[in-house]
Amino acid sequence: MNLAAPSPAAALPLRAPSLATAGMTKIFGPLVALDDVSIEVESGSFHALLGENGAGKSTLVKCIMGFYNADRGAVLLDGLEAEVRSPRDARALGIGMVYQQFTLVPCLTAAENLVISRADAAAIIDWKTEMPRLEAFMDRMPFRVRLNELVSSLSAGEKQKLEILKLLYLEQRFLILDEPTSVLTPGEADEVLGLLGEMARRGEVTVLMISHKFREVKAFCDSFTVLRRGRLTGSGDAQAASVEEMSRMMIGDTEIRERAERRKHNDTRTVLDLAGLCAVDGEGRPVINAVNLKVRAGEIVGIAGVSGNGQSALVEVLAGQKPLTDGAIFIHDKPFEPKRGDFDRFKVFGLPEEPLKNATVPRMSVAENIAFRSYDKPPIASLGWWLSPGPMRRKAEKLIERYRVKTTSPDSPIEALSGGNVQRAVLARELSGDVDVLIVANPCFGLDFASVAEIRSQIMEQRNRGAAVLLVSEDLDEILELSDRVAVMSGGTISYVSPIEDTDRNTIGQHMAGH
Amino acid sequence: MSQSDIFIVLIAMIGGAIRVSTPFMFVALGECVTEKSGRINLGLEGNLVLGAMVAYAGSYTTGSPWIGVLMAGFSGLVLGAMHGYICKLPKVNDIAVGIAFMSFGTGLAFFFGKPYIQPTAPRLEAIPLGGWSSDPSIAQALQVNPLFFVGIVLALFLSWALANTRWGLIVRMTGDSAASARAMGVSVDLVRLLATAAGGSLAGVGGAFLSLFYPGSWNEGLSSGQGLMAVALVIFARWDPLRCVLAALLFGAAGAIGPALQSIGVSQGYYFFNAAPYILTLFIMIASARSKSAAREAPGELSIVK
Numbered sequence: 001m002n003l004a005a006p007s008p009a010a011a012l013p014l015r016a017p018s019l020a021t022a023g024m025t026k027i028f029g030p031l032v033a034l035d036d037v038s039i040e041v042e043s044g045s046f047h048a049l050l051g052e053n054g055a056g057k058s059t060l061v062k063c064i065m066g067f068y069n070a071d072r073g074a075v076l077l078d079g080l081e082a083e084v085r086s087p088r089d090a091r092a093l094g095i096g097m098v099y100q101q102f103t104l105v106p107c108l109t110a111a112e113n114l115v116i117s118r119a120d121a122a123a124i125i126d127w128k129t130e131m132p133r134l135e136a137f138m139d140r141m142p143f144r145v146r147l148n149e150l151v152s153s154l155s156a157g158e159k160q161k162l163e164i165l166k167l168l169y170l171e172q173r174f175l176i177l178d179e180p181t182s183v184l185t186p187g188e189a190d191e192v193l194g195l196l197g198e199m200a201r202r203g204e205v206t207v208l209m210i211s212h213k214f215r216e217v218k219a220f221c222d223s224f225t226v227l228r229r230g231r232l233t234g235s236g237d238a239q240a241a242s243v244e245e246m247s248r249m250m251i252g253d254t255e256i257r258e259r260a261e262r263r264k265h266n267d268t269r270t271v272l273d274l275a276g277l278c279a280v281d282g283e284g285r286p287v288i289n290a291v292n293l294k295v296r297a298g299e300i301v302g303i304a305g306v307s308g309n310g311q312s313a314l315v316e317v318l319a320g321q322k323p324l325t326d327g328a329i330f331i332h333d334k335p336f337e338p339k340r341g342d343f344d345r346f347k348v349f350g351l352p353e354e355p356l357k358n359a360t361v362p363r364m365s366v367a368e369n370i371a372f373r374s375y376d377k378p379p380i381a382s383l384g385w386w387l388s389p390g391p392m393r394r395k396a397e398k399l400i401e402r403y404r405v406k407t408t409s410p411d412s413p414i415e416a417l418s419g420g421n422v423q424r425a426v427l428a429r430e431l432s433g434d435v436d437v438l439i440v441a442n443p444c445f446g447l448d449f450a451s452v453a454e455i456r457s458q459i460m461e462q463r464n465r466g467a468a469v470l471l472v473s474e475d476l477d478e479i480l481e482l483s484d485r486v487a488v489m490s491g492g493t494i495s496y497v498s499p500i501e502d503t504d505r506n507t508i509g510q511h512m513a514g515h
Numbered sequence: 516m517s518q519s520d521i522f523i524v525l526i527a528m529i530g531g532a533i534r535v536s537t538p539f540m541f542v543a544l545g546e547c548v549t550e551k552s553g554r555i556n557l558g559l560e561g562n563l564v565l566g567a568m569v570a571y572a573g574s575y576t577t578g579s580p581w582i583g584v585l586m587a588g589f590s591g592l593v594l595g596a597m598h599g600y601i602c603k604l605p606k607v608n609d610i611a612v613g614i615a616f617m618s619f620g621t622g623l624a625f626f627f628g629k630p631y632i633q634p635t636a637p638r639l640e641a642i643p644l645g646g647w648s649s650d651p652s653i654a655q656a657l658q659v660n661p662l663f664f665v666g667i668v669l670a671l672f673l674s675w676a677l678a679n680t681r682w683g684l685i686v687r688m689t690g691d692s693a694a695s696a697r698a699m700g701v702s703v704d705l706v707r708l709l710a711t712a713a714g715g716s717l718a719g720v721g722g723a724f725l726s727l728f729y730p731g732s733w734n735e736g737l738s739s740g741q742g743l744m745a746v747a748l749v750i751f752a753r754w755d756p757l758r759c760v761l762a763a764l765l766f767g768a769a770g771a772i773g774p775a776l777q778s779i780g781v782s783q784g785y786y787f788f789n790a791a792p793y794i795l796t797l798f799i800m801i802a803s804a805r806s807k808s809a810a811r812e813a814p815g816e817l818s819i820v821k
Contacts, residue, residue, distance in 0.1 A: 088700070106815060107691040116684040117699060123681050129581065440586055509806060 016093060016173050016206040017078045018043040019064070024073035026059050033059040034070070036181040037232045039225045043078075046196065046201040048217040048238055051227035051508055052476075057210045060227065063178050065090045065097050077174075096172030098163045100179055106152035114169050141165060142195035157188030164196070168205070176457070177209045181216060193220040194366050212250070214243045214513045226250050247509040248287075261465040262484075265298030265399055271468035272437050276327035279317050287313040289492040290327070295437075295468040296464065300459070302483030303472045305399075306512050310492035311472045312353065318470070319350055331437060344373075345418045347436035351443050355426045362415035363514055366407050367396035369414045370429045403428035420451035426460055431489075435462050441472040456482060476508065490514050520779045523652055526734030527778055530656025532665035532764045533663055533773020534729045536737075538563065540666040542723030542745035543752065544673060545714035545813045547759050550749055551677065552710035553690035553703075556598050557613030558741030559718040561620020562591040566722025568628035571733035575636035580727045583636070584662070587723035588716045594620055599708035607817055629764015631733050631756070639728045652778075657664050660728045662720070666760070669717070673756040688709055695767035751799045757770075769795050789795060 019041045026034040032057045041047040051057045063070045066084040075082045084090050090097075104113050110136050116120055131147070138144050145154065146163045154162065167175055175196070181189035188415070197220045199205045211217055217224055221238040226249040234343060272295040281287045288310040295301045305311050316322035318329070320338030324385055329336045331346040342348070352358035360369045371392045373492035374380055379391040396410040405424045407417055415421060423443065440459060444452040461481060463469050472477050472489075479486060486503055488496040488511040496511040542559050549556045566587035574583030598616050602609045645657030677683035689706040690695045696703050724739075726733045748766060752758035773788035 087698075103692075103695050105688045105692045105695045107687055107812075112678075112684055112687075116681070119700075121681045121684075125679050125681060125684070127679065387619060 014159075016044045016200065016203050018045075019095070019174055019208070020079075021060070021064065021128065022076060022367050023297060024060060024063055024075075025071050026063055026068055027071050033230050035065065035230045035232070037073070037227065041206055041231070042223070043206055044200050046207045046221045047209065048201045048221040048224040049208060049227065050212060051247060052212065052250055055227040055250075056230040057227055058178065061097065061208070061210065064176065065095065067151040077197045081248040081266050081434050091170070091172065093174075094172045094176045096167035096170065096175065097176040098160070098167065098178065098180055102159050102163060104151045104159060104162060107150065107337065109148055109150055110154070110407045111147040113151055113162065114166060116149075117166050117170060128439060137169060138165075142199055143192070155188075157192070157282055160188070161192060164192070167471055175205055177207065177208045179212075181211070181213065181395065184399075189216065190219070190434070196220075212513060213268055214246060214510070217246070218243065219283065221350040228252055231383050236251045243513075244506060247506055247513070251505055251509050261464075262460060263298075265466065268296050270294045271332060272470060273330040273333070274327070275330065277314070277317060277324060277329070279313050279322050279324035282314070286315065286325075287492055291489075291492075291494055293470075293487060293494055293497070295470050297468050298463060298466045300463050300469040300471055300482045301485045301487055302479035302500075303470065303487050303489050304476055304508055304512055305474070305489035307474050307479065308450065309489050310490050312441070312473075313492075314489070315350075315352060315472055317438060319352055324390075347434055348374075349433075349435050349437070350439040350440070351423070351426060351430060351441065352439075353445060355420050356415065356419070360414050360422060363413050365411045366405065366414050366425055367393050367410035368419070370396045370399055370410075370425060373429055380398045383513075397429040399432055400425070402432075423451065423455060431458060431462060435465070435467040438462050438467050438469045439443050439472075442470065442474060443471075444475065444478060476505065476512075479508075480505065488512055523779050524775045526652055526656045527626040527775035528768045528771045530658075531775060532767035533656075533785035534767065536760075536763040536767030536768045537660060537663045537666055537728075538721035538741055539745045539748060539766050540670070540760055541662075541724070542718045542742050543748045543759040544666065544670055544718030544756055545591075545721070546593075546696030546746050546749045547714075547752070547754055547756055548673065548686070549707075549714035549716070551690045551713045551754060551814055552686045552707045553693060553814050554599070554602060554609050554707045554711055555593065555613060555746075555817055556616070556711055556714060557743070558594070558598055559611055559613075559621060559715065559748060560740065561617040561624075561736060562594050562612075562715045563620075563722040563725070563742035564596060565589050565620040565740050566719030566732055566738050566787025567726035568624035568722075569719070570633065571726040572628070572631050573630060574638070574727055575634055578637055580637050580639045580723075583727055584639070584720060584723040585687050587719040589719070591719020591722070592712050594704035594719070596708065596712040598715065600768075602711070603704040603708060615629060621738075625735055628733055628735070632735075635732075636727070639724075639729050641728070648732060652719045660724065662724050662728070665720075670756040670760045677756070685703075685816070690816050693816050718745075721745075732756035734787055741820055744792060747800055748805050749798045750813075753803075754814060766792050766795065 021037060022037050024034050036058055046355065049057050049060070059068065062068045064075055064084065066086045066089050066358060069085065075084050082093055084093065108116065110315065111131065114134060115125060138147065143161050145158050145165060151159060151162065164175065180192065180376060193216060198203070200207050209221065209317055217238050223236065223242070224238045225235040228250060260284045274291055274293045277288055278286060279289040281289050291314060293301065301312060313322060316339060317324055331348065336342050336346055356362055371380055375387060375392065376384055380395070381387050393410055400407060400410060403424045405428060406421050422441060428484065438459070443455050443459065449509060451505045456478070458471055459469060471479065471482055480500070483500050485497060485499050487494045488508060490512060491514065542563055546556060546559055557565050570587035571582035573586035574580040577583070594616060598612055601607055601612050639660055639662065640666040641658040642659050643657065645654035648654055677687060685701055685706060689701060689703050693703045693819065725737050730737065744766065748762045749759060752762040769791040770790050773785055776788055777785055
């Protein structure tokens with residue numbers, strides 16, 4: 001950088017700063033979330049921070065923003081070490097962040113949100129002088145938001161724009177955007193990113209964007225950094241590097257763990273048939289859109305995808321937690337309604353993600369939780385309603401032993417168990433009978449190594465016995481290890497299906513990123 | 516029913532609306548402020564009854580009804596601040612605390628109010644606005660208490676302040692998104708404590724109107740649940756101070772149907788018409804529970820909304 005006489009542009013307070021981290025390290029207990037990460041974001045650049053879930057991107061920006069205090073390392077702003085101990089410090093230094101969740105107040109108008117965000121807001125707000133000032137500010141900005149509209153009635157794209165405008169209104173010139181386009185339509189995303197790119201090129205702002213969409217990185221960013229498992233695995237010119245190079249840095253070349261033994265099946269009849277499934281979220285936006293997928297007997301179909309592309313909604317639909325707006329589910333060519341009777345009749349079982357929340361009643365005992373599938377059948381129940389605790393307890397004891405659930409007693413509340421043992425208790429309940437269809441979502445999330453191997457081998461065993469298994473997972477390694485076929489979910493629909501032997505990690509990765 | 520009868524009923528209902536609505540208005544405005552900050556104070560019935568007792572006692576001992584009104588406001592302030600303080604303790608449910616305070620406030624009022632049931636305290640003077648008419652029923656109906664105008668001015672002020680002052684925006688922000696408020700360095704608990712205290716003091720003033728103007732004496736059956744109905748009324752008014760006034764007038768008019776009909780000799784269904792405000796509350800609750808726009812305008816932090 002030329003450090004000669006200050007140029008007129010540098011004299012302006014609006015100049016975009018450069019930012020670098022030097023040897024940033026953050027350790028959470030046994031986990032090294034960030035390991036000696038040094039990144040460099042030049043003044044006026046549009047920099048992409050790439051990485052898979054859990055690669056350490058959020059930890060890094062939270063260290064920059066002062067949410068976390070790094071164990072080692074420093075933040076350099078315009079080449080000088082900056083003390084960022086809290087988000088307040090970051091704000092004072094002109095570093096602002098747009099979070100994935102909106103921080104706007106829904107019941108206030110856009111104008112009110114802007115004014116109240118200022119630390120020096122007047123006690124009595126004179127809207128007659130304030131509004132023209134805000135209008136003038138909007139005129140200088142590349143995009144506009146209707147000032148008098150309530151935030152709750154703005155679209156997601158407008159809210160995202162307003163979040164960015166708020167940072168600019170507060171004179172923050174280093175913008176960190178955390179997956180800013182995850183809530184936007186492709187058109188809105190292109191508009192917002194394009195305009196921010198122009199501002200960066202004019203030297204008005206510096207942008208650091210967390211993303212895992214290669215398309216956006218290629219289209220809008222000029223430099224990038226890749227993190228993988230807390231380490232820096234690459235950086236460079238976003239225009240020069242190819243998508244293949246970037247995805248290799250992101251996903252790595254780790255060898256696949258030895259696959260569990262699988263039996264070859266000759267039986268190829270379809271068991272589970274999802275026909276054009278559609279569902280909407282609480283605000284009526286589609287979350288899954290025309291999902292078509294067939295799962296055969298004795299087969300594991302793995303659904304890969306970046307989180308938030310409709311996988312959880314799909315699992316909720318299959319578990320009966322979310323109503324279908326369109327489409328139908330068939331099992332053995334018969335219509336299936338996700339209700340208790342049908343689960344029982346068609347022998348459909350499931351391991352939802354976060355089992356403590358989705359598959360158990362935390363304060364009920366382990367024995368009761370294990371009996372959820374069978375409490376209304378003999379030997380636990382007589383006449384369909386009279387429950388006998390004796391058989392319930394004996395069955396629980398048997399399963400606790402067989403599945404090695406570590407609990408002080410069958411009567412202790414299931415919430416007292418560790419994550420792996422809750423998962424094992426749910427496995428015991430779901431897999432101890434005859435299974436025709438098994439729906440599994442992120443079964444090993446947050447579990448230790450031993451539990452992971454055990455749970456995966458249980459899933460494989462069901463497949464070998466002839467169950468149709470649908471495995472939804474954000475862990476690509478898990479999908480590659482277990483699946484017979486891979487499907488990729490992107491934007492609420494299945495965008496790619498392939499037998500496991502005809503595909504590889506990079507192809508899947510590119511489809512996950514919307515290619 | 517002749518035309519003059521309808522006229523008499525209408526005049527009586529307007530007069531009734533003005534007279535009966537004032538306590539509703541104060542309690543509703545107080546609750547509106549509290550709920551805007553994201554907390555529900557169901558205990559305002561207690562503030563109302565205690566305010567009525569304190570106002571009566573204050574007026575009786577000092578001889579000035581306006582000192583009684585101030586004392587009532589202060590008693591409500593204390594009760595509200597206690598509610599606000601208890602609710603900021605961890606894991607405390609504001610609705611349960613509110614119900615406890617309802618009993619606490621009325622209990623206190625009954626306990627200390629026993630000696631004041633018999634004596635007569637000086638009452639608030641009304642402003643005779645019906646002087647232009649020779650009709651005694653109009654003159655009677657338009658005997659308006661100054662507190663009625665205070666309530667209307669207060670509603671206008673609140674409506675302005677919520678949109679035009681930093682405090683107003685902070686209260687609304689706290690009520691709608693505590694996370695955003697905290698992110699901006701606002702102490703959510705303090706805002707809610709102050710809003711609950713302010714709301715409580717308004718309810719206390721509403722109580723002063725009951726004992727010092729209409730019905731105008733202190734006894735234990737004075738309020739008959741008006742404080743609770745006013746809370747329902749805030750939902751009906753969708754957390755808007757001006758609509759709170761309109762809703763209070765509507766409730767007042769509904770409450771005046773029975774006496775108005777009786778004044779022209781219709782005594783059939785007297786008790787039914789007296790129950791009108793309660794029936795109205797029930798229907799309003801059902802209707803507003805189904806209304807999507809009410810759900811949208813509700814402050815996002817209210818524990819009934821979450």
